[in-house]
Amino acid sequence: MSQLTEFELIAQYFSRQKHIRSDVLLGQGDDCAVVTTTPATQIAVTTDTMVAGVHFDAHMPARAIGHKLVAVNLSDLAAMGAEPAWLSLAITMPEVDTKWIEDFTAGMYELAEYYHCQLIGGDTTRGPLTLTLTAQGLLPEGQKLTRAGAKPGDWIFVSGCLGDAAAALAVQQGLLEATDFVRHQLEERLFYPTPRVALGQAIRHAATSCVDVSDGLVADLGHILQRSNVGARLFLHQLPYSKVMLGLDEEQRRDFALFGGDDYELCFTVPEEERGALETSLAHSGVSLTCIGQIDKQPGLRMFDHQQEVSAQGRGYQHFAAAKDSPKG
């Protein structure tokens, strides 16, 4: 146990980031931070909490926890089409573990600086390990991307690939066998998710709705359907997988993709007339996009394997879906 006081701790570890944004007029060290914006800018705000023993455990390195805390928040900003700007951190710790804090802040700053995001303030208290981050992002006036707005006929797209993080969790829990190589590949996606920040801004004009996949594709697409007051057909044979996931049996990887979560990919809807231009403009963006379904008028989500409709109920892995509790947002 270190002899550092709370304030020395803050000074040493949470004030280390360079002043990287000119819109931060006053950062840490006063009663409040002060930031400024240009007139036609709106601000998107999101908060996520990660609790030890709930959202992460001893398997997860401190650097990964720092990375993931920033990533899950930036993923919510990405889903709104916002450009990340400012972070505020509230951290509760049972004791001052300087090695842990050093690794945690390294993971946090690596990702924050990549996205030109500045930590502008926070609070440190003693108690069970709990991390709460608020992220604020900038939006051109009237251009926010929401869960409402999907229309019948719109195509449903998802970025990247699905299910790896859920499979990693299943390996950790002894529900899935894997070689060390496979476990490492899957854990990289669970520990170091990539928020689709550039993609969120790139689809602002073309997409009619968007959500980030934090709780599993079925749950998060369900939010779009509910808020947009529409239904959808999901094409199971189109779901995108990593090479490692293709090594699992089909039923298993589908369940991870549909119900697992922690993917932090974007799921969004695009009208037919915007589809070609969007796919062309993003062909070289480095993020793969897959069309996985179509919005229709009939309420609810119906799943198809090629032409065959399949029931989502009564399949395996429901215990897994129910047990999972990822940071919401």
Ligand SMILES: [Mg+2]
């Ligand atoms: Mg979200």
